[in-house]
Amino acid sequence: MIVEPLIQGAAGMRIYPVERLKRFRELCAANDVLFIVDEVFTGFGRTGRMFACDHAAIVPDLICLSKGLTGGFLPLAATVCRDEIYQAFYNPDRMRAFFHGHSYSGNPLGCAAAVANLKIFETEPVFERIAGIERIHRERLPEFRNHAAVSDVRMLGTIAAIELHAQDPGYLSCVRSRLYPYFLNRGILLRPLGNVIYTVPPYVISADDLHYVYDTIGTALL
Ligand SMILES: Cc1ncc(COP(=O)(O)O)c(C=O)c1O
Structure with a gap:
């Protein structure tokens, strides 16, 4: 198995x-x-x-x-x-x-x-950094929970995911091709899995950078 x-x-x-x-x-x-x-x-x-x-x-x-x-x-x-x-x-x-x-x-x-x-x-205090990322996920993800475009938010450790409503849900959803360049043009490499936006930051990411990622997800969903 x-x-x-x-x-x-x-x-x-x-x-x-x-x-x-x-x-x-x-x-x-x-x-x-x-x-x-x-x-x-x-x-x-x-x-x-x-x-x-x-x-x-x-x-x-x-x-x-x-x-x-x-x-x-x-x-x-x-x-x-x-x-x-x-x-x-x-x-x-x-x-x-x-x-x-x-x-x-x-x-x-x-x-x-x-x-x-x-x-x-x-x-090095790697697990402290990991806990810092988890804290920011826990703080920022709830903002998206009741968003009209969002069907689910979930996290596990340093992994956070925001699932969007889509007419074509799944890996091949066209939501990805719309969002990918949006983030790239703002200096963020996020690769949505179809209609699921997710972040798995490097453990050295600064709090400011991770907040910027969340801010940009927020503007992408406006
Ligand atoms: C869970 C999992 N297994 C395997 C792979 C692929 O591993 P490899 O590139 O070593 O074939 C990936 C890559 O994204 C993965 O996420």
């Missing part, structure tokens, strides 16, 4: 309860099914905890990591698994080992960026 834990990103920032994630884990364990979580989007603090799985206090069998591993700066991904899974692929006898590599496996620059990024987590 493969899931995006707690939030389906590209599907429109669709959030589901922690209890459901726990239940997925239980069902997989009970039925001897591998439980794979894709934390490519959610990993490294994005949801307010280091990993989305931490909200549910669960440990998957395999976890997919990328984006936040290098702070989003260089392309690097890692697939991490429980030891018994690793052992099934490992064999000192080269005839029995599972050889699998990628063109850019262990890319030194990517790995250096990841190490530098993980050091920042250890030495």
Whole structure:
């Protein structure tokens, strides 16, 4: 079973309860099914905890990591698994080992960026910054809740989403093509998912910049 834990990103920032994630884990364990979580989007603090799985206090069998591993700066991904899974692929006898590599496996620059990024987590108040972003989301999102153009607002950690009414809701909604240039012309790179505007700011964003993003969303919806 493969899931995006707690939030389906590209599907429109669709959030589901922690209890459901726990239940997925239980069902997989009970039925001897591998439980794979894709934390490519959610990993490294994005949801307010280091990993989305931490909200549910669960440990998957395999976890997919990328984006936040290098702070989003260089392309690097890692697939991490429980030891018994690793052992099934490992064999000192080269005839029995599972050889699998990628063109850019262990890319030194990517790995250096990841190490530098993980050091920042250890030495800087990253989770305070994350909490600061959450505070601003919590303060500003309610402004949009009762807006005539808005059907829903939701957030999880540093992720905030504003879903707009649309005649063609979904990923291919034409709302995106109207809004994208509006934000870009005002110095903001926001990429609405169809009719869902969302922000996932870099953790170093200043409060002023994030307020500017919200102010600009406000004028876009006038
Ligand atoms: C949850 C999730 N998984 C996977 C990917 C894609 O990962 P990759 O670029 O490593 O194929 C994305 C990219 O947006 C994502 O959000």
